Amino acid sequence: MPSPIQIRLLAAPDTPALRNLRLAALAETPRAFGSSVEEEESLGLDHFLRLAEADERRAILGAFAEGHMVGMTGISQYDKLKARHKAFIWGVYVGPERRGQGLARQLLQAALARAAAMPGVRRVHLTAAADNTAAIALYTALGFVEYGREPESLCVNGEMIDEVLMSCLLR
Numbered sequence: 503m504p505s506p507i508q509i510r511l512l513a514a515p516d517t518p519a520l521r522n523l524r525l526a527a528l529a530e531t532p533r534a535f536g537s538s539v540e541e542e543e544s545l546g547l548d549h550f551l552r553l554a555e556a557d558e559r560r561a562i563l564g565a566f567a568e569g570h571m572v573g574m575t576g577i578s579q580y581d582k583l584k585a586r587h588k589a590f591i592w593g594v595y596v597g598p599e600r601r602g603q604g605l606a607r608q609l610l611q612a613a614l615a616r617a618a619a620m621p622g623v624r625r626v627h628l629t630a631a632a633d634n635t636a637a638i639a640l641y642t643a644l645g646f647v648e649y650g651r652e653p654e655s656l657c658v659n660g661e662m663i664d665e666v667l668m669s670c671l672l673r
Contacts, residue, residue, distance in 0.1 A: 507605060508566045509612045512554040512574075516564060519571040521550040523564075527574075527595035532658050533631050535593065559620055563612045565596065565605050572600040577613040579620045589617040591628040594637070606637075610644055617672060624673050629655070632664040646670040 512520055528539035553562055553576070565573030573596035579589045591613050596605045617626045630637045632651060646668040655665035 506567070507572075507600075507603075507608065509563055509608050510566065511556045511616075512562045512564050513556070514551060514554060516571065517547055517551045517554050520554050520562065520564070520574065521547060523571050523574055523595065523597070524550070524593070526597065527593070530598070531595070533656070533661075533663055534595075534634065534637075536656060561616055562593070563609055563616065565600070565609055567600065572597045573605045573609055575606075575609045575613050577616050577626075579617075579623055587622050588625045588627060589620055589623045591617075591626060594628075606640060607644070610640070614644070614670070614672065624671065626670045626672060628668050629665045630668065631656075632666050638666060638668075641668050641670075644670065 525539055525542060528535055528537060528542060532538065556562070559579040560577065562574055562576045564571045575594040576592045577589055578592070580586055591610065594606060594609065596609070614626060617623050626646075628641060628646065629652075630641060632638075638648075647670070648666050649669050650667040652665045652667060654662040656663040
């Protein structure tokens with residue numbers, strides 16, 4: 503039986519684990535992310551430390567099993583004054599050894615709860631590769647609806663990838 507999972511906000515001591523999991527995600531599923539492993543490998547631990555330090559408007563949530571981070575997602579409120587009623591979820595990833603156990607759902611539910619606690623946030627956005635039917639089904643089950651598509655949003659190894667733009671109303 504798999505060990506119990508703890509979902510929690512990351513903090514400074516989680517920086518090395520965050521970097522390692524993020525690089526693993528980018529290497530394993532490059533079509534799922536706007537960043538590349540080549541770009542983020544060159545970033546120092548200070549970059550990941552800044553990501554790991556949560557505040558009122560941004561955070562990264564980690565899924566931990568037996569003290570190891572096995573999943574993650576980020577949630578950030580938009581910076582511009584006229585867009586601060588929105589937040590966006592990014593970097594949803596669960597390592598292959600823990601998939602199929604509902605972790606992505608738990609991470610997303612925690613991110614939505616975090617967004618609901620952000621001042622003034624009423625809507626959350628995210629994107630998914632248009633052919634990632636499993637992710638789109640999960641997002642839809644959590645209340646996200648498609649509001650558009652961006653053709654050729656990403657170019658990964660010469661392959662053009664369309665992205666589905668999705669939104670969820672919190673209140």
